Amino acid sequence: MYEALLSAQKAINSKTSLSEILEQILNSIYEVFGLQQCAVLLLEGSKLRIAAARGYSSDVVSTWEGTPGKGITGTAALGQAVYVADIQNDPRYVRGVPGAVSELAVPIQFADEVLGVLDAESPRTFSDEERQWFALFAGQIAIALRNAFLLEKERNKARQLKALAAINARINKTGTQEQILETILETAADILHYDRSAILLYKYTYLEMLVCRGYKEGIGKGFRIPIGEGITGEAALRREGILVQDVRNDKRYIHASDTSLSEMAVPLFYKDELLGVLDADSSSRFFSDDDYFIFTAFTEQIASVLSMHELINEIEQKNAALKRQIDDIYRINKELTKTTEALEQANSELKKRIEELTTLYEVGKTITSSLNLEDTLNAILQMTGHILNVSSGATILLNDDASEMKVQASYTQDREPGLHLATENTVSVSSNENAEKIIDIPLQIGERLIGKFRLAQRSDSTFTETERTMLVTLASQAAIAIENARLYENTQKAYFETIKSLAQALEARDAYTRGHSERVTEYSLLLAQKVGVSRKYMDILQYAGLLHDIGKIGVADAILLKPDKLSDDDLVLIRDHTQLGDAILSPLRFLHDAQDIVRYHHERWDGTGYPEGLTGKKIPLLARIIAIADSYDAMTSDRPYRKAMPIEAALEEIRAGAGTQFDPELANLFIEVIKEKFAV
Numbered sequence: 001m002y003e004a005l006l007s008a009q010k011a012i013n014s015k016t017s018l019s020e021i022l023e024q025i026l027n028s029i030y031e032v033f034g035l036q037q038c039a040v041l042l043l044e045g046s047k048l049r050i051a052a053a054r055g056y057s058s059d060v061v062s063t064w065e066g067t068p069g070k071g072i073t074g075t076a077a078l079g080q081a082v083y084v085a086d087i088q089n090d091p092r093y094v095r096g097v098p099g100a101v102s103e104l105a106v107p108i109q110f111a112d113e114v115l116g117v118l119d120a121e122s123p124r125t126f127s128d129e130e131r132q133w134f135a136l137f138a139g140q141i142a143i144a145l146r147n148a149f150l151l152e153k154e155r156n157k158a159r160q161l162k163a164l165a166a167i168n169a170r171i172n173k174t175g176t177q178e179q180i181l182e183t184i185l186e187t188a189a190d191i192l193h194y195d196r197s198a199i200l201l202y203k204y205t206y207l208e209m210l211v212c213r214g215y216k217e218g219i220g221k222g223f224r225i226p227i228g229e230g231i232t233g234e235a236a237l238r239r240e241g242i243l244v245q246d247v248r249n250d251k252r253y254i255h256a257s258d259t260s261l262s263e264m265a266v267p268l269f270y271k272d273e274l275l276g277v278l279d280a281d282s283s284s285r286f287f288s289d290d291d292y293f294i295f296t297a298f299t300e301q302i303a304s305v306l307s308m309h310e311l312i313n314e315i316e317q318k319n320a321a322l323k324r325q326i327d328d329i330y331r332i333n334k335e336l337t338k339t340t341e342a343l344e345q346a347n348s349e350l351k352k353r354i355e356e357l358t359t360l361y362e363v364g365k366t367i368t369s370s371l372n373l374e375d376t377l378n379a380i381l382q383m384t385g386h387i388l389n390v391s392s393g394a395t396i397l398l399n400d401d402a403s404e405m406k407v408q409a410s411y412t413q414d415r416e417p418g419l420h421l422a423t424e425n426t427v428s429v430s431s432n433e434n435a436e437k438i439i440d441i442p443l444q445i446g447e448r449l450i451g452k453f454r455l456a457q458r459s460d461s462t463f464t465e466t467e468r469t470m471l472v473t474l475a476s477q478a479a480i481a482i483e484n485a486r487l488y489e490n491t492q493k494a495y496f497e498t499i500k501s502l503a504q505a506l507e508a509r510d511a512y513t514r515g516h517s518e519r520v521t522e523y524s525l526l527l528a529q530k531v532g533v534s535r536k537y538m539d540i541l542q543y544a545g546l547l548h549d550i551g552k553i554g555v556a557d558a559i560l561l562k563p564d565k566l567s568d569d570d571l572v573l574i575r576d577h578t579q580l581g582d583a584i585l586s587p588l589r590f591l592h593d594a595q596d597i598v599r600y601h602h603e604r605w606d607g608t609g610y611p612e613g614l615t616g617k618k619i620p621l622l623a624r625i626i627a628i629a630d631s632y633d634a635m636t637s638d639r640p641y642r643k644a645m646p647i648e649a650a651l652e653e654i655r656a657g658a659g660t661q662f663d664p665e666l667a668n669l670f671i672e673v674i675k676e677k678f679a680v
């Protein structure tokens with residue numbers, strides 16, 4: 001027996017794969033012990049399963065499952081050999097072999113580790129010796145099995161690594177998530193030879209198929225399995241992998257195929273979070289623990305692909321949120337810009353309105369403060385031109401009998417309006433030869449057209465409605481101002497003519513004084529010219545000369561025409577004519593500057609004159625000029641009480657009065673002027 005055992009041991013040790021070893025064990029049991037019904041049961045986790053058997057029905061081999069501590073073999077799995085001589089009366093006996101009488105189960109033990117149970121049934125009983133040899137044999141095969149397990153483990157590891165390498169080689173990095181997952185399923189199928197597989201996503205109350213292969217019609221992407229249902233649903237519920245080697249009698253099995261034999265389902269995790277389940281089933285073979293072990297290796301790959309997708313989703317969501325924020329900012333910016341633009345526009349409108357109102361106010365002020373037509377027109381034109389940014393402008397007025405239009409004031413001096421003037425009472429826009437836009441605004445008093453405002457603008461700019469309204473307003477104000485100024489001028493002229501006539505009439509009554517004022521004016525202008533007085537003051541001097549004695553209107557004829565020497569009282573009355581003259585001229589605005597000359601033409605250089613006794617240059621220049629001309633004409637004219645003095649004598653008197661009565665410089669210049677004029 002011992003030698004038979006040694007030979008059996010040799011035969012077993014010569015085998016390397018687990019299946020060959022198991023086959024050899026069964027052969028050896030028959031050869032050594034003559035037993036035809038025997039089985040090798042191996043512990044797989046907490047279960048005892050039949051790894052190889054002889055003499056049993058295939059049903060029992062594929063479905064039987066034992067638990068350590070229960071039954072005959074379960075008791076042996078705890079490390080204790082069990083012999084039952086009369087199995088028919090043992091409740092623990094599981095019927096396996098017809099006609100069996102006894103059963104012997106011994107642990108296959110390596111050191112303290114029980115690897116499985118060696119079990120045999122016999123139609124006869126076992127002797128004590130047989131039982132001892134059988135236990136020894138079990139000990140011998142333990143070493144071979146242990147080695148085979150280790151080798152198998154290494155082989156599995158190698159297969160797993162090979163599988164992972166295959167996946168890595170096959171996965172196209174640029175593929176979509178589903179393409180990558182399909183590749184993984186395909187690779188796993190090539191290695192594990194299964195028929196159907198699927199990756200299902202965890203959706204809290206159910207699992208939903210994302211990718212799958214090999215299922216019958218009706219099971220595909222989107223197919224749902226409630227959590228807890230079927231092997232797949234249970235794997236999700238328990239959050240642990242399940243291997244069902246034979247699904248045919250498993251109630252949990254959901255029929256994905258009518259021919260399915262075996263199924264395994266493994267949950268997919270990312271950082272302890274359940275992502276889904278990887279599931280596979282086979283119609284051609286039963287999955288082994290090794291298959292399951294390799295199968296689990298794919299879950300990490302799948303989970304990482306899924307989590308990557310989750311991450312990408314998250315990034316995409318964040319990107320979308322960011323984009324929304326950017327859009328919001330962009331929109332807000334746009335609105336702000338709009339608001340700012342609106343504000344700026346409102347501001348500029350307001351500014352313009354203020355300028356317009358200021359213009360109207362200024363124009364109004366000018367109109368009321370000046371009755372001078374030219375000043376008024378220029379003021380209106382300049383302000384209008386400034387506000388409206390016109391390139392040129394003019395006020396054109398109809399003459400009194402409305403026969404022709406004449407430019408009265410021009411905004412730009414070097415430009416003429418240069419257009420035939422329409423006489424309609426309407427605002428019109430046209431263009432001129434300089435490609436400028438011309439706007440004509442009628443100046444009206446009631447229905448009567450008195451002239452036009454003409455403004456020119458570069459053709460690329462436009463007169464707005466507001467500007468037109470403003471121009472029309474200005475035009476109506478201007479028309480009134482023009483009419484007022486005209487009426488005023490007419491009144492002034494009439495008044496002037498009246499007092500001039502009066503002055504002439506006054507002088508004409510007395511033969512001695514006839515023409516006196518004209519001559520004084522003549523001499524004064526000659527002297528003023530010599531001095532270099534400006535054009536404006538020459539005009540003033542002209543009026544002042546003619547009217548210097550106008551105050552004598554108020555002096556009684558009795559005194560004025562008195563042939564005798566004048567008394568002191570007479571002189572007082574006579575002297576009043578300077579102030580009277582000043583008062584008479586005061587209503588004439590345009591003669592305002594002439595008033596002082598009339599008032600002071602009897603002042604003397606040394607301050608002994610009247611009415612105020614001014615001295616030297618405090619006496620207005622024109623008054624000093626008239627004083628000399630006045631005295632000269634008096635001396636060279638006949639008087640009731642004396643004859644006219646010769647020119648030389650009169651000039652001698654002037655020379656004598658220089659520095660006392662007269663401005664010495666002016667006196668000398670006057671002598672020169674008279675000498676030149678009369679060639680003395």
Ligand SMILES: [Fe+2]
Pocket residue numbers: 548549601602630
């Ligand atoms: Fe006088």
